Amino acid sequence: MSLKTRLIPCLDVKDGRVVKGVQFVDLIDAGDPVAAAIAYDAAGADELCFLDIAASHEGRETIFDVVARTAEHCFMPVTVGGGVRTIEDIRKLLLSGADKVAINSAAVTDPDFISRAADKFGNQCIVVSVDAKQRLDQAVGGDNGQAVRREDKESQWEIYTHGGRKPSGLDAVEFAARMVERGAGELLVTSMDRDGTRSGFDIALTRAIADAVAVPVIASGGVGTLDHLVEGVREGHASAVLAASIFHFGTFTIPQAKQYLQSHGIAVRMDRAA
Amino acid sequence: MSLVTIIDYGAGNLRSAANAFERVAATLDTPPEILVTADPEAVRRADRIMLPGVGAFADCKAGLDAVAGMREVLEERVIxxxxxxLGVCVGMQLLAxxxxxxxxxxxxxWIxxxxxRLTPSxxxxxxxxxxxxxxxVQKPHALLAGIPDGPDGLHAYFVHSYHLVTDSADTRLAIADYGGPVTAAVGRDNIFGTQFHPEKSQALGLKLIENFLRWTP
Known part of the structure; x- marks a missing residue:
């Protein structure tokens, strides 16, 4: 046997509270990220991911408390992303109980930061968030001047930073390869086009990056059905699949998703949680 | 009260290790004290010693050597x-x-x-x-007791690019398959090490930590 495909629920956290609604049976406080994390742990999630989208400096501080309280109860890997810009940010998250940190904007503005972080904490700790959008070329022009998908295969996707608001001009596949050279141990590949749409991963993007790098790729952005998870692994070549709303809103449970993956020939971990 | 020390030498997810040890300790009839420490004198008093480690081998070794007196106390107490x-991840690799x-x-x-470097086929x-x-499991061991292995067994969480290739098959207690055998656990006498992270391995990990806290080599 080899490694199992990892299923990772992601919690968006703002000022210490889960932003997207979480609907679990028996969950007293659905807005508490720690309660949600404990529920996912018990359900057999393979890892947890917190994305801190804090609105304020005070909000930023609360993530350390969320991570620390989660680590007291959940004995599984925890990744924390959002606003990670300095070596000190990483150290504080690790001391709180995080195992990995996801770095986005800082990786684009200062690639050397990835090298320094990997040297300091090890490659296994450094996840680079690759937030990409399909390039649209207005100049080519479709009917009625609509934007059309660019045919240029050399640069099909562009990296965005600051939560998908700022285009960087960088090609996503090239950027991903460069981050791995710098020491990223894993890539979290999110399609900004698909995020929140429930229309499935951008499979071409996921596969282009997964096939270009030697480190594991987590597919993210757009999951609406269990088939999307299967596609991410089979066609996108991802080592792990991340989803938020299908789990938060109770559309599917973690065991349902795992059973579905397994029934489609994808090896998953079916251990009962401790 | 018996004392378990988790060695703080600037490498490792100390909080996670301490959390898992505390969780298991609380379930024992006579819970030991779990102490994260960089003080060799505390380690000298310990009834059990855990060495974590995350990062590169050379950095971790330098970090351990930089704690004055720690190596001597470890040799004295463990050997x-x-x-x-119990060594975990790079804390296990340092035994090589x-x-x-x-x-x-x-x-x-010690091993x-x-x-x-891993070289999957x-x-x-x-x-x-x-x-x-x-x-x-290659060789039954008290720390692996009660942990189902094989394809239908429990899972351990790994994250590494290097592994300990032991000179003797006798000290390689468990392997994982990743395009060939990967050393998962090593040991001899009172020394045990895991390449995977028990503190992050849910059911399997907590069982192994419990076995360690009950272990009389």
Whole structure:
């Protein structure tokens, strides 16, 4: 046997509270990220991911408390992303109980930061968030001047930073390869086009990056059905699949998703949680 | 009250390790004290010693050497005194004769062998070996008791690019398969080490920690 495909629920956290609604049976406080994390742990999630989208400096501080309280109860890997810009940010998250940190904007503005972080904490700790959008070329022009998908295969996707608001001009596949050279141990590949749409991963993007790098790729952005998870692994070549709303809103449970993956020939971990 | 020390030498997810040990300790009839410490004198008093480690071999070894007196206390208590010892991840790799990550660095030499880069037979397999894998026990051991192994067994969480290739098959207690055998657990006498992270391995990990806290080598 080899490694199992990892299923990772992601919690968006703002000022210490889960932003997207979480609907679990028996969950007293659905807005508490720690309660949600404990529920996912018990359900057999393979890892947890917190994305801190804090609105304020005070909000930023609360993530350390969320991570620390989660680590007291959940004995599984925890990744924390959002606003990670300095070596000190990483150290504080690790001391709180995080195992990995996801770095986005800082990786684009200062690639050397990835090298320094990997040297300091090890490659296994450094996840680079690759937030990409399909390039649209207005100049080519479709009917009625609509934007059309660019045919240029050399640069099909562009990296965005600051939560998908700022285009960087960088090609996503090239950027991903460069981050791995710098020491990223894993890539979290999110399609900004698909995020929140429930229309499935951008499979071409996921596969282009997964096939270009030697480190594991987590597919993210757009999951609406269990088939999307299967596609991410089979066609996108991802080592792990991340989803938020299908789990938060109770559309599917973690065991349902795992059973579905397994029934489609994808090896998953079916251990009962401790 | 007996004392378990988790060694703080600037490397490792100390909080996670302490959390898991505290969780298990609380379930025992006579819970031991769990102490994260950089003080060799505290380690000298310990009834059990855990050495974590995350990062590169050379950095971790330098970090351990930088704690004045720690190496001497470890040799005295673990090798001469027979105190139960658990090394995890790079804390396990440091038991080797030498590490061959980037440069050649001497290890503690407690488990003869070298730490080598993983070379899966299938070049499509990703490095690091990151995620959940099952174990195959090579030699039964008290710390692996009650942990189902094999393809239908429990899973352990791995995250590493190097592993300890032991000189003797006798000290390689468990392996995982990742395009070939990967050393998952090593040991001899009162010394045990895991490449995977028990503190992050849910059911399997908590059972192993419980076994360690109950272990009388």
């Amino acid at each position: 001469a005194g027979g105190v139960p010892f 004769s030498e590490g061959r990550e980037k440069t050649v660095t001497p290890g503690l030499g 003869p062998g070298a730490v080598e 299938d070049p499509g397999l990703k490095i690091p070996h990151m995620g959940w894998n099952t174990l195959t």
